[in-house]
Amino acid sequence: MSDRSEVEHREWEQDVDYLVQTLKKSFESTDARYSVDEMNDILYVELEGLEQYSEDEIVEIAEPVLDLIELDFEDIVLLPFGG
Numbered sequence: 001m002s003d004r005s006e007v008e009h010r011e012w013e014q015d016v017d018y019l020v021q022t023l024k025k026s027f028e029s030t031d032a033r034y035s036v037d038e039m040n041d042i043l044y045v046e047l048e049g050l051e052q053y054s055e056d057e058i059v060e061i062a063e064p065v066l067d068l069i070e071l072d073f074e075d076i077v078l079l080p081f082g083g
Helices: 003-026 055-068
Strands: 032-037 042-047 075-080
Touching (some): 003 032, 003 042, 003 055, 055 075
Parallel strands (some): 042 075
Antiparallel strands (some): 032 042
């Protein structure tokens, strides 16, 4: 990987980490993690306690965060944290 690619990748990781931490705070989760399906360009974010929210509440809380932090994914999927 070239120096430029490494820097861009680190910046991308920082942006994803920032999004995950912001969602974690927004949903008052104690734990969160993410994975990327590169083939389908999907970001999966697992959040502890997400199952306590209705679909409408999840949209209401997550939408402003996702609008503010623009990442170039085809889709971002929020899931309950699985041990």
